[in-house]
Amino acid sequence: MEVKRRVFPVWRGIGASSAVGWSQGWGRCLRWEPGSQERGSRIPVFDYPVWLLFCRRGRARLREVCQRGRGAIRLPTDLLNLKLPQLFDIHQVPMVFREDSIISGYRHPQSSAMDCVLSSFQMNNETINIWTHFLPTWYFMWRFLALCSTMNFLNDSYTWPLLVYMLLICIYPFTSSCAHTFSSMSAESRHICYFFDYGALSLYSLGCAISYGYYVMPDCWVNSWLHQHFVLIAIGNSLFCTSMSCYSRFVELQFPKRSKALRTGAFVVPFIFDTVPLFYRALICFWGGGTPSDALSSHCYHLLFAFLTCFLFTAHLPERLAPGRFDYIGHSHQLFHISAVVGTHFQMEGVVADMMSRRAWLQLHGATPSFLGTIGALAVSVALNLAVIGIFSAPLLWKSRPGSAQQHAHREQ
Numbered sequence: 001m002e003v004k005r006r007v008f009p010v011w012r013g014i015g016a017s018s019a020v021g022w023s024q025g026w027g028r029c030l031r032w033e034p035g036s037q038e039r040g041s042r043i044p045v046f047d048y049p050v051w052l053l054f055c056r057r058g059r060a061r062l063r064e065v066c067q068r069g070r071g072a073i074r075l076p077t078d079l080l081n082l083k084l085p086q087l088f089d090i091h092q093v094p095m096v097f098r099e100d101s102i103i104s105g106y107r108h109p110q111s112s113a114m115d116c117v118l119s120s121f122q123m124n125n126e127t128i129n130i131w132t133h134f135l136p137t138w139y140f141m142w143r144f145l146a147l148c149s150t151m152n153f154l155n156d157s158y159t160w161p162l163l164v165y166m167l168l169i170c171i172y173p174f175t176s177s178c179a180h181t182f183s184s185m186s187a188e189s190r191h192i193c194y195f196f197d198y199g200a201l202s203l204y205s206l207g208c209a210i211s212y213g214y215y216v217m218p219d220c221w222v223n224s225w226l227h228q229h230f231v232l233i234a235i236g237n238s239l240f241c242t243s244m245s246c247y248s249r250f251v252e253l254q255f256p257k258r259s260k261a262l263r264t265g266a267f268v269v270p271f272i273f274d275t276v277p278l279f280y281r282a283l284i285c286f287w288g289g290g291t292p293s294d295a296l297s298s299h300c301y302h303l304l305f306a307f308l309t310c311f312l313f314t315a316h317l318p319e320r321l322a323p324g325r326f327d328y329i330g331h332s333h334q335l336f337h338i339s340a341v342v343g344t345h346f347q348m349e350g351v352v353a354d355m356m357s358r359r360a361w362l363q364l365h366g367a368t369p370s371f372l373g374t375i376g377a378l379a380v381s382v383a384l385n386l387a388v389i390g391i392f393s394a395p396l397l398w399k400s401r402p403g404s405a406q407q408h409a410h411r412e413q
């Protein structure tokens with residue numbers, strides 16, 4: 001018996017099929033498509049030695065090596081026999097787990113939390129996604145601690161925008177890494193994991209706005225209306241970004257293109273808003289024939305990587321050109337992570353350089369950063385974004401309660 005779960009309405013568009021534009025589309029996102037009997041009887045664990053999991057067809061290669069060098073080579077297979085989760089191909093996992101042009105290397109769609117943690121050491125199509133954001137988290141933490149030792153974040157209010165920015169560039173890759181790790185526990189957990197990922201990214205956009213508003217703003221815009229309302233508008237943008245990107249997951253299966261457009265738009269809007277002062281400064285500098293400062297050069301490198309990040313996110317290259325070839329290494333999401341992190345590195349360098357070099361001028365002319373405009377804005381945004389994530393997650397958590405599926409099945413009979 002098929003169990004349909006209806007949780008959240010999905011906008012189908014004006015004039016779609018009936019007079020009512022909203023449909024109950026979550027069912028399509030959450031429904032597990034039962035595989036064939038043969039697929040269902042697969043054993044979820046196997047005995048591959050750990051290192052063999054790092055290459056495709058590793059088991060066959062091991063057997064070949066053992067046969068060729070019989071007696072001469074003794075591999076420590078018993079020692080390395082760890083039970084790691086089996087991997088699946090695209091047609092073996094539910095629709096909601098499928099990635100465009102990624103054919104193999106999927107984890108079990110109902111993995112345990114331990115399986116998910118173990119899977120970060122096993123080569124699958126998420127492994128590099130996990131590490132390309134986990135390792136940079138430590139890099140940014142290291143840079144943050146180094147700044148803590150040279151700056152007085154506690155008492156010097158001029159450093160608070162940088163404090164907020166540094167906190168958020170540590171949080172967003174860490175959240176993303178966790179989201180990629182635990183996204184294969186269930187369809188519901190996958191959605192919720194990515195809700196947090198989007199929330200952290202939109203808070204990062206707020207961190208950019210706070211640091212740009214105080215350190216990067218062009219001289220002629222300091223104390224303007226935009227300067228005074230920059231952080232407030234950025235809080236609104238972060239809420240828009242989280243809501244829109246979370247909502248895009250609801251329409252992903254029915255309208256993949258619309259979903260992609262919504263999600264891309266959700267992140268592009270705060271990016272453009274945050275970057276307007278920087279664009280203006282770069283334009284003045286290049287048109288005026290001035291020599292770009294070190295800070296502006298770093299900002300320009302950041303912009304370059306930001307465009308590359310956006311391109312990789314939307315284009316799904318190179319895997320679209322050769323589906324299945326880049327499942328484990330080299331697909332667009334990994335490149336997107338790397339490009340985002342390199343861009344953030346340059347952005348951080350630019351922000352720190354501006355902060356140091358413009359201090360005297362900004363303190364003389366500009367408003368001194370207030371607690372409310374920096375740490376307060378962050379606290380309010382964290383609370384509001386968590387509330388948005390809660391609103392989107394609640395129906396999923398409600399539906400994933402044990403027994404709710406039975407109730408639905410009962411109702412639909």
Ligand SMILES: [Zn+2]
Nearest residue numbers: 129176333337
């Ligand atoms: Zn990611």
